[in-house]
Amino acid sequence: MTGIIRRISRILQNHNNLVGVYAFVVIAIIIVGLLLQSPLTYDQDQLYPKSIDKNSSLDPYDRGGVPFGQTNVVSQYPENEPYLGYVTAYLTPVSLWISETTRFMGTTIVSHPGGIIDEILYNTRGLDTIIETAILFVAFTMAMFLFTRRREE
Amino acid sequence: MYNLPSPQIEGEILAYIPFGDIVYYFSPYTLVLFIFALTFTALAILSRPEKQVDIAFGGDAYYTKEIPEKQMRFQRFMAISCGLATMAGVTTGDIFNFTLLTAMVGICNIGIVASVKNKHVLDNAYEYGILAMIGTLPLFGAAAIILATTGTLSLWEIFTPAVSVPVIAKALLVIGVIGEGMAPVYVAKAEITRAPGAPYVLMIHVSSLLMFLRVVEIIISM
Amino acid sequence: MMMLFDMIVYDLSAEYEAALIITLLCIIISFWAVMREREDLHRLILTELVEIMCLVIIALVATDLAEALILPGLVVGIAEFLALSELYIEKEGLRKAPENVLHIEVMDSAPGIIAVIFVIYGIILSGFTGGAVAGLGLLFYFMCRGSSEKREIIETVSGYAWACWVVAFIVFMAVPQYWFFGVIIAGAGIFAKVVAKMSLIGTMNGDGGEGDV
Incomplete structure (x- = not known):
């Protein structure tokens, strides 16, 4: 023992x-x-559920709505976000053109301003993104500090 | 709308600040933690770093070790970022936001330790860095399991009796915060508390302590 | 409104239980590896395995929210990995630049044109991916033409990009009716941020430009 x-x-x-x-x-x-506690059950009533419309040219990111119009988005506190859904429906002129001529907009929509991911990242959960960039900022400052100090010797 | 379901744990709600889905709040408990973090951040901004004194043997001579200007500025930057992250972390009302801020406290702590130019201290900083890095998995894992099983990330919803959080998520959350807040152990081992730049090292202890106190409150309220 | 489209909403409850158990098993394996490994460098690489499992467990939720949460998770992992690898170099006192760096003909002639093509394509893409594409072009440029004096400028740019982001956030929270400006500022901010960070990595290779080219 x-x-x-x-x-x-x-x-x-x-x-x-x-x-x-x-x-x-x-x-x-x-x-x-x-x-x-097993198995852990999945809650059916999720925020921002994923819905897929195979016929849309924005598939799998089509959440309905027209640019500069409102869309239905299931967020936590809609009363804090009076303009909820506008970012989701927005398409830049370039992405609008791509979505009208081809069926491949869904593969590149994440990189264009507008869409459901931007709605979450910039608007409803914008603070998370601020903290995320702050983390990157701090880590880069640290790496650059160590790097320049090593180089100056 | 914004009422804490169990006021016997941390008192009645005093104020709340909504940022979209993430609603920050002050209760008597979080307000005390916030004031602590604010005080020590102000100290980090105002105070001058200590200079280590070496005494030469066989005479009255002694000299102070000079701290490079750059290192001092860097440590102060890290200490202030750490203080801001702690201030946000103790008042946040969202579980994922909390885990992100805990991860940020961890990185800032690595930064404060890593700036000291000493092999022994750097060894410890590296060990702590590995720990902080693998500690993000229990943190984010707990948040993800909570999201999947309860369908929400907001503490206001999670605290209500109707929502039950699985044991594994609670345990992972605690162990995650322990991983990020393990810095004081390494700091004490490396005796960095006596190394140059001491006032900023204080921030490591304060931030870890406050994050612990906050996660205890979250776990009890769940 | 939702019924207008031919929507498929996935029911994930059955899959989630099985997938979570499999993921937790994988997590146990990765932590087991971290536990057994003694070599410092290998442990650093193994932490990346742990980070990937962290992304998997978020992705299991399979909603748009989970997709948005993966980005912060990924960034935290990358940031810590970068800081720790610098720390490792510092700790081990590795000073000498690697001797046999790749040096081929195309690295003398092409950097300019390749960087320009990447940057233009990146601007068209915009956003995070665009920033990564343009940043890759600049990374290649700086790696071929080692220019360390540009570092200060790039650091300043990344600082302004961060400020852009904060401004966009304030716009969204304080004056939500100007959401359009918020989106554009944030889009420009993330583009500049990713470009700056990636080209910063480009300037960090070797000993900063005296030796190469």
Whole structure:
């Protein structure tokens, strides 16, 4: 018994083992969690559900609506977003032209302004994106600091 | 609309700030945490860094180690970002937003530690970095499982008794915050608290502590 | 309104339960690998395996929201990986630039024209993908013509891009009737941000331009 405790304390006292210990704890939590409550049921009443219209040229990102008009978007708090749905329906002139002439707009719509993803990223959950860019900003500042310091020597 | 379902945990709602789907709020509990974070961020902005004193043996001579201007500015930037992330993290009303801010606190902590030019400290910063990186999986994993099983990310909805959160998601959320908030362990091991630039190191401890307090409140209310 | 179209709304409840268990098994495998590995560099690479599993578990939700949440998850992973790899180089004291960098004829003659083509195509695409395409062009340019003095300008650009984003967010929150300007500012901001970040990586290769070309 004391041997086991001694072994455990020897592992824990070296901070280089902490990552391994952490990974082990996560594995244990997943196994125990699955045993306690399984299966986990999927809630049918999701926000921003995905609907696919195979006949649309904007497939799979067509959520209906015409540019500069409102669309039905299932968001968490519609009362905080009076202009909800306008970004979803918006298409730039270029993307409008592509969608009218070809059937491949769905493959590139994510890179054009407008659409459901932009609605979520810029409007309804805009703060998440601000924090995400801030994280990138901080990480790049750190990498550049280390890089320039190394180079100046 | 915006009422905390169980006011015995953190008191009645004082104010809320809506940002679209993400609604920040102040209750007596989160307000105290917010004021703590605000105070220490202000300290990081105002205070001058300490200079380590070395005493030469065999005489009265002593000298202070100079901290490079660039390193000081960088550490201050990291400490202030960390403070801002903590301030947002303790008041947020959205589970995914909370996990993102926790990840940001983790990166800022790596930055504060990594700027010290010392092999031993850098070793520790790297170990902590690996831990913070794999710690994002339990964090985001918990948020994703909560979204799938309850259909919402807003804490206002999750706190209501009608919505039940699976045990695995709660446990993963806690272990995720522990992973990102493990920095003080490494800081103490590396004795960076006595290394140059000490006031900014304080931010590591404060941010980890506040994030822990906040996640405890979230888990209890769920 | 929704019924006007021939919509298919997927029912995912049955698949989700099975898929989640499989994903959790994969997560256990990846954490097991992290636990067993002792070599520092290999552990850094293994964290990327963990990050990918993190994206998978978000993607399982399979709504538009999940698709939007993958982006922050991905970015956090990339940002931490970048910072940690710089930290690794610093920690190990690796100073020498790699000796046998690829150097072929096309790297002397083509950078200008290739960069221009990529940037124009990127502007047409716009947004995140456009930024990545244009950034790839500039990355190639800077890698071929090592020019470290441009770094300051690029860093400033990325700072302004971040500010653009904050302005767009304020527009959306404070004056939502001007949503159109918000979209355009945010689109331009993300374009500039991704371009700046990627070309920054281009300037970071080797020892900064004295040695190569």
